[in-house]
Amino acid sequence: MLALSAEGTLPRVDYAIFADTGWEPKAVYDHLDRLEREIAQPAGIPILRVSSGNIRADALDPGHRFASMPLHILNKDGRAGMTRRQCTGEYKIKPIKKKVRELLGHPYPARIPKGVFVEQWVGISTDEFHRAKDADVKYMRNRHPLITDMNWSRSDCVRYLTSLGLADTPKSSCLGCPFHGNAQWRHIRDTSPEEWQDVVEFDAAIRQGNARANASGNHLLGEAFLHRSRVPLSDAPIDHVTAAEWAARQRELGDGQEPDAVEAELGVADGCSPWACRGDAEALPVQGDFGLAS
Ligand code: SF4
Numbered sequence: 001m002l003a004l005s006a007e008g009t010l011p012r013v014d015y016a017i018f019a020d021t022g023w024e025p026k027a028v029y030d031h032l033d034r035l036e037r038e039i040a041q042p043a044g045i046p047i048l049r050v051s052s053g054n055i056r057a058d059a060l061d062p063g064h065r066f067a068s069m070p071l072h073i074l075n076k077d078g079r080a081g082m083t084r085r086q087c088t089g090e091y092k093i094k095p096i097k098k099k100v101r102e103l104l105g106h107p108y109p110a111r112i113p114k115g116v117f118v119e120q121w122v123g124i125s126t127d128e129f130h131r132a133k134d135a136d137v138k139y140m141r142n143r144h145p146l147i148t149d150m151n152w153s154r155s156d157c158v159r160y161l162t163s164l165g166l167a168d169t170p171k172s173s174c175l176g177c178p179f180h181g182n183a184q185w186r187h188i189r190d191t192s193p194e195e196w197q198d199v200v201e202f203d204a205a206i207r208q209g210n211a212r213a214n215a216s217g218n219h220l221l222g223e224a225f226l227h228r229s230r231v232p233l234s235d236a237p238i239d240h241v242t243a244a245e246w247a248a249r250q251r252e253l254g255d256g257q258e259p260d261a262v263e264a265e266l267g268v269a270d271g272c273s274p275w276a277c278r279g280d281a282e283a284l285p286v287q288g289d290f291g292l293a294s
Contacts (some may be wrong), residue, residue: 022054181267
């Protein structure tokens with residue numbers, strides 16, 4: 001959308017906002033720098049980087065309130081569960097809303113006068129139109145130009161990016177997001193040993209829950225894992241690709257494939273989008289947060 005706006009196919013946006021959780025892969029930060037340098041700056045579109053902190057550091061800091069990640073839990077009785085996902089709201093939506101209020105000239109907690117709003121573009125393509133939603137506040141009105149103006153599918157977007165020399169556009173999400181599929185875990189392990197080390201260490205460090213919860217005596221009654229197999233990441237079966245998963249890879253987001261198989265391999269479709277997170281992917285009851293959010 002940034003490139004379409006910069007070249008004039010879509011109207012010129014006033015700003016682009018990137019919500020930084022502090023724990024994106026290096027490839028994403030490099031890509032963002034490149035977009036800024038080659039596309040945004042020449043078109044005069046400022047990219048505003050906003051943040052609520054560093055999600056990785058916060059999870060391991062006993063003195064910091066932590067908005068919980070959607071961890072895979074193995075309960076003492078062997079039942080599987082997940083912790084509530086609060087991180088998208090805390091690390092993405094909150095800082096974006098804060099910046100939008102500033103841009104409107106009514107920073108929190110000022111009241112925003114009726115009729116004052118921004119138009120916010122959300123990059124959902126036609127194959128995922130069901131994810132297109134209205135904003136939950138009156139001072140933002142969502143528009144989905146890839147659907148309403150371009151009628152573009154995911155492959156149309158990839159073709160366009162390729163024509164711009166951006167075929168290698170990486171998916172944005174936290175390096176250690178528990179929604180990753182095996183393909184994403186393997187990609188980290190096989191292309192970036194330092195980042196793999198980083199996620200393996202983090203996975204081990206959150207086994208008993210987050211640091212603040214433990215420091216306040218609110219212990220997790222089970223074990224937490226980044227990988228959906230609920231096995232330590234260093235030993236998790238990330239090379240295991242079932243026949244269904246191979247088929248899913250061939251077809252990208254899977255016509256007729258079992259959704260579970262697709263997600264096991266590819267992870268949640270678009271990583272974590274602030275306004276369209278596919279984070280409710282795993283069909284397990286979300287259980288109490290065991291104080292993980294404290
Ligand atoms: S990418 Fe994953 S861990 Fe990061 S904010 Fe989104 S859901 Fe949370």
